[in-house]
Amino acid sequence: MTERTKAWVMRTYSGHSSAEKSNELYRTNLAKGQTGLSIAFDLPTQTGYDPDSPQAAGEVGKVGVPVAHLGHMRQLLADIPVGEMNTSMTINATAAWLWALYLAYADEQGVSSHVLQGTTQNDIVKEYLSRGTYIFAPEPSKRLIVDMISYGINHVEKWNPVNVCSYHLQEAGATPVQEIAYALATAIDILDAVRDSGKIEPSQLSQVVGRISFFVNAGIRFVEEIAKMRAFTAMWDRICRERYGVDDPALRRFRYGVQVNSLGLTEQQPENNVQRIVLEMLGVTMSADARARAVQLPAWNEALGLPRPWDQQWSLRLQQVLAYESDLLEYPDLFAGSHVMEAKTHQLIEDAQVELDDVLRLGGAFNAIEELKSRLVASQAERVARIESGEQTVVGVNRFTETAESPLTNGDSLDAIMTVDPAVEAEMIADVTAWRALRDESVVAQARSELERVARSSNAQDNIMIPSIALARAGGTTGEWAETLRSVFGEYRAPTGVRSVMASRGENFASLVARSQALTIKRGSPPKLLVAKPGLDGHSNGAEQIAVAARDAGFEVIYQGIRLSPEEIVAAARDEDVDIVGVSILSGSHLSLVPRIIDGLKHEGVDAYVVVGGIIPDEDADKLRSAGVTSIYTPKDFRMAQIIDDMLSLVES
DSSP: OOOOOOOOEEEOEEOOSOHHHHHHHHHHHHHTTOOSEEEEBOHHHHHTOOTTSGGGTTTTTSSSBOOOSHHHHHHHTTTOOTTTOEEEEEOSTTHHHHHHHHHHHHHHTTOOGGGOEEEEOOOHHHIIIIIOOOOSOHHHHHHHHHHHHHHHHHHOTTEESOEEEOHHHHHTTOOHHHHHHHHHHHHHHHHHHHHHSSSSOGGGHHHHHHTOEEEEEEOSOHHHHHHHHHHHHHHHHHHHHHTTOOOOGGGGOOOEEEEEOSTTOOSSSTTHHHHHHHHHHHTTTSOGGGOOSEEEOOOTTTTTSBOOHHHHHHHHHHHHIIIIISSGGGSSOTTTTOHHHHHHHHHHHHHHHHHHHHHHHTTOTTTOHHHHHHHHHHHHHHHHHHHHHTSSOOBTTTBOOOOOOOTTTSSOGGGGSBOOOTHHHHHHHHHHHHHHHTSOHHHHHHHHHHHHHHHHOOOTTOOTHHHHHHHHHHTOOHHHHHHHHHHHHOOOOOOOOOTTOOOOOOHHHHHHHHHHHHHHHHHSSOOEEEEEOBTTOOOOHHHHHHHHHHHHTTOEEEEOOSOBOHHHHHHHHHHHTOSEEEEEOOSSOHHHHHHHHHHHHHHTTOOOEEEEESOOOHHHHHHHHHHTOOEEEOTTOOOHHHHHHHHHHHHHO
């Protein structure tokens, strides 16, 4: 037995409603033994809109905390010692801006930037592929990342300015091989761009490599997940040594944080999620040579809605029991010399290297977005088909479905989740209006002008972080920062990845195809489905799988991607003369956005059924039905054939 090693950083991913309420939650969690912060921002903040922007309607404070200006950062971090804290911020397209606010706040507190520790997620490739909170096209997005890295290595040396995030790739269907390959391809793209930018000295490259961190996913196949992390570690070490000439083993270390898999959490028998979370945690902690540096766990009831503080405490206690009660940290790597683990790791390395070489042959991750997206949608379609056919068991979902009544969820099921007061949005709109009224507009205008100049500049000496920090100090807002850069870089719409995908469907789909063909002959046109994602919700996995399944069953499918306004959805339904409008929404904004779609369809005289899918509490479902929604599907409705059967019946009727 060796000396007990130090435990990983323990976090819970949280933030909601307002900066003040989130600060209260953070201080409570820290008092319970959490050792780092993991900040969740709301969708307007992530996509560059202020609370009073029309695009933010219905989204403010729903899936994270709104941070529109420096005053919110002060509220968010009040009484938290930022100089001693390790802070993770899940922010990507607006990462430079939120980091600027954080740095400006630390400076106000008299905390040197040289002691700040933390991470900005800042992996835009996975946003294009899976999560959807991108704004700008690949090249300007890469430029923002390069500027953050070059600024950080000179001024905030202990910070990880980019966190290559394979977590959401697995959520989007990636196999372990794809997760490894696509994440490493992204890191290579970023490091090559920094190396060639002229913004760092050649002698600094090793230090830059040492500040690249990763954020991974751990699924339920925990033996395979352990091997995956050992493969990640070995491949990254080789890339650092051979491609970038890094001699120091400490700078070649694969430094990663983790949140375990949320994709596999179930609405049915949600108590089963606890053991899933524990097994997934083991996948990133058992192997000492490939152990996570930071861990955050979802709550058992995240498939139902926003967890309460007590639920987050339960997840934190899972980590603490493993770290402080078990003997795991008293031993070196448990798998050294294991024939099974070494063989599995070696196979993953071989297969991932082939996939990585293929991505590099395509020009790298930033250039291969459309191809990688198609591959992920295909992988997810195969996974969904396996679960539906029963080939892949999910306990309580497609096997062992008999259950006693759960004491965790019986009675009022909403007691098991938190909800956000609708008044929060009005309060935040009033807040940002008051903030603008108190600042010096001429100073803000000057800071925005300099930000625009630097954004247009190709001079290696110009760095986007400098005017961003100046704008933060001047009182600029998230929307103003993003609007300034939108005027230079424009906006980007990522590929949907659904066009060329076809899953292996069972016999039940054959009858659906026959019915679609009969309907097509009778009507002279196939049944027509518009798959629509309103608002700022970018989690498109469900929408993509419905689109693929409906097309496989003979529907003509119109899917234009994510972040559409209700008005754009209504116009598409009218122009395409669709039979069904299928609305996918997971941000909790269904009560504000879906009625706008229904009213718009009525105003335009569109005679189409409206079907909604997402995390919809029962009483919200009743309200949506009263507003005119025909059918509602939640995560428990996993059988694609049944959903398509229902929609076909609507058209046939």
